[in-house]
Amino acid sequence: MHHPPIRLRYFDARARAQFLRAYLTAQGIVFDDERVPLDEGFASWVAMRDDRARSGPLQRLPVLHYGDDLIPEALVIAGFLHEACGGRAALDADRNRQHEIIVSMAYTDLAFPIAILIWADLMFPGIDVDAYAKTSLGRIERNFDALEHALADWGWVATQHERPVTVADCLLWETVDQARTLFGSALELDDRPELARCYTEHPGRATFESVLASRPCQITGRPGEGEAIERIQSALRGPAAADS
Ligand SMILES: N[C@@H](CCC(=O)N[C@@H](CS)C(=O)NCC(=O)O)C(=O)O
Numbered sequence: 001m002h003h004p005p006i007r008l009r010y011f012d013a014r015a016r017a018q019f020l021r022a023y024l025t026a027q028g029i030v031f032d033d034e035r036v037p038l039d040e041g042f043a044s045w046v047a048m049r050d051d052r053a054r055s056g057p058l059q060r061l062p063v064l065h066y067g068d069d070l071i072p073e074a075l076v077i078a079g080f081l082h083e084a085c086g087g088r089a090a091l092d093a094d095r096n097r098q099h100e101i102i103v104s105m106a107y108t109d110l111a112f113p114i115a116i117l118i119w120a121d122l123m124f125p126g127i128d129v130d131a132y133a134k135t136s137l138g139r140i141e142r143n144f145d146a147l148e149h150a151l152a153d154w155g156w157v158a159t160q161h162e163r164p165v166t167v168a169d170c171l172l173w174e175t176v177d178q179a180r181t182l183f184g185s186a187l188e189l190d191d192r193p194e195l196a197r198c199y200t201e202h203p204g205r206a207t208f209e210s211v212l213a214s215r216p217c218q219i220t221g222r223p224g225e226g227e228a229i230e231r232i233q234s235a236l237r238g239p240a241a242a243d244s
Pocket of ligand 1: 015016049059060061062072073074075
């Protein structure tokens, strides 16, 4: 499949773009993985924000340059790539509907709350981070359970070796990996066999891991993300662990 020059511009973070990087790489598509540095005061971003030819019509990242087209919004980019890379044509109507549902759900109900939790104390000054972490984990676990049932009903994971890697597969894998990084041992996959297989047995797994390893970065652009995650995990382990 022929493509014009492709450039994906996002911060040097995983959040809204890592699954797109993984998808393009899994398709064997050469693209420019442009990363705006997470420098002091987001100076590099501030310097480019007013240039809509780079920051897009909404002045937010990610944006995808596909030849002369500039496409903003992660979900719009996801849909565009699903079409442009032949993913839509490779799936029947039911599978395409399921694909859309997985992408919408994983992005809105999993990836987004993960990012909000990481930023919580900076976004909502005075928030009780420990309580919020527990509430967030509970909500995300319920969303994982809902997804688990749907994936099983659809046989989504059972057929993952029979179809090309999809955008939804990349987003699911990336979201589970982010959740594991954020929640550590507080998040169990053992009683979620569909998600566990999607994560450990996915045919794209080696590619997803190598994309991450080739340019390691934090999940969000939050300054001090490592410490914030440690604090969240400590809260989830409970007072005994926090005191020791
Ligand atoms: N709805 C957009 C949101 C994009 C967005 O908020 N991007 C953030 C980074 S995660 C951004 O560009 N922030 C810079 C700013 O708002 O100045 C999407 O899902 O792609």
